[in-house]
Amino acid sequence: QSALTQPPSASGSPGQSVTISCTGTSSDVGGYNYVSWYQQHPGKAPKLIISEVTKRPSGVPDRFSGSKSGNTASLTVSGLQADDEADYYCSSYSGSHTLGVFGGGTKLTVL
Amino acid sequence: EMQLVESGGGLVQPGGSLRLSCAVSGFTFSTYWMSWVRQAPGKGLERVATVNEDGNEKFYVDSVKGRFAISRDNAENSLYLQMNGLRAEDTAVYYCARGQHTSVVWGQGTLVTVSS
Numbered sequence: 001q002s003a004l005t006q007p008p009s010a011s012g013s014p015g016q017s018v019t020i021s022c023t024g025t026s027s028d029v030g031g032y033n034y035v036s037w038y039q040q041h042p043g044k045a046p047k048l049i050i051s052e053v054t055k056r057p058s059g060v061p062d063r064f065s066g067s068k069s070g071n072t073a074s075l076t077v078s079g080l081q082a083d084d085e086a087d088y089y090c091s092s093y094s095g096s097h098t099l100g101v102f103g104g105g106t107k108l109t110v111l
Numbered sequence: 112e113m114q115l116v117e118s119g120g121g122l123v124q125p126g127g128s129l130r131l132s133c134a135v136s137g138f139t140f141s142t143y144w145m146s147w148v149r150q151a152p153g154k155g156l157e158r159v160a161t162v163n164e165d166g167n168e169k170f171y172v173d174s175v176k177g178r179f180a181i182s183r184d185n186a187e188n189s190l191y192l193q194m195n196g197l198r199a200e201d202t203a204v205y206y207c208a209r210g211q212h213t214s215v216v217w218g219q220g221t222l223v224t225v226s227s
Contacts (some may be wrong), residue, residue: 003155004165038156045217046148046156047204067127089156093212099146099170099213105155 004029004090004103011109012080014020020106022073022090030071034093037066037075041086050075055089077108085110113137113216115207119222126167127197127225133190133207134220141165141185144211149203150220157203160192161211174200197225 005023012018022037027048029035037050060110063078069071070084071094077084090103119131131147146161149181152217160181162169169181202225208214209213 034212045219046214046216047217048213051215053212091156091158091212097170099158099161099172102156102158 006103028094030093035073115218117221131192140188151203
């Protein structure tokens with residue numbers, strides 16, 4: 001199973017918005033509404049911030065939003081804050097009897 | 112509070128074995144799929160194995176098939192990963208995570224280093 005494609009880096013100034021893309025295929029991102037996004041700060045475990053394309057777990061600020069069009073999912077972070085600087089990973093369900101697939105990760109820098 | 116605590120990592124020589132454990136508390140362990148996800152130094156995430164609620168369905172990434180075995184003990188609220196035939200490329204932080212594809216609960220990770 002090939003990894004989902006994410007840009008290696010993204011950046012924005014405090015208060016701005018940034019969007020990170022995650023491109024897969026019709027066998028994963030495009031085929032199911034089960035795309036998740038994780039935030040990972042250095043040395044820490046990943047934290048789920050978006051599930052099922054658009055759902056935010058309890059406690060995740062509404063500055064984080066998800067969407068999907070065709071085989072590409074996107075994470076938008078609005079009103080950038082210094083603490084948003086982290087690595088972001090997408091993942092997708094890819095059918096029963098599979099492990100799902102992760103993206104390669106995007107390092108978000110807050111300028 | 113939901114908690115996953117991994118243990119068992121360490122330094123092992125190529126070809127060696129390790130058994131990772133994950134102690135679970137704060138939710139009904141027996142009702143969830145569980146997974147092991149690894150992250151090589153400076154690299155991305157990779158789900159290496161997953162097991163269903165009663166331990167009868169197990170899936171592995173191709174690179175560990177035949178070498179790693181995931182198991183669980185619902186009476187002890189524990190998840191395990193037996194790793195045999197370890198290779199340098201298995202060096203990573205191994206996370207225990209709740210769920211088959213989407214994981215809302217993660218452990219802090221345990222480092223496995225395969226080196227001579």
